[in-house]
Amino acid sequence: MVLVVFIVVFWIVEICGLMYTYATIANAAEEGARYGIIASGAVANDSRIVARVKNFAGASLHDVSLISVQVTFPDGGSAPPNRILVTVSYTYVPWLNNVTKNPLIMTAYAEGRRVVQ
Secondary structure (H helix, E strand, O other): OHHHHHHHHHHHHHHHHHHHHHHHHHHHHHHHHHHHHHOOOOOOOOHHHHHHHHHHHHOOOOOHHHEEEEEEOOOOOOOOOOEEEEEEEEEEOOOOOOOOOOOEEEEEEEEEEOOOO
16 A cells, blocks of 8 residues: 555656646746847847757756757748747656656747847
């Protein structure tokens, strides 16, 4: 009985870590989109936006080397009022990484309309 309770509690903690990680990368994508909306001279995969996203995610003690960021402009250009799309992918490694053979790749994106040329 104690073993079952321990396993259930462990998986609850694991799922909480998973949800926290997803919320972190989703918020980092939003921060990148917010910065991209007002950044002048933004280009696809702009290093300033990528750094902003990684700094935001790094504040939550996540391993930023596992984060990949893509900055694109779905409307074809970066001139206002075109949209900016920031996609953040993170390779989530569970605490019991021997249980899962392939790590989970989490992806979140945020989009906004450019207001500054």
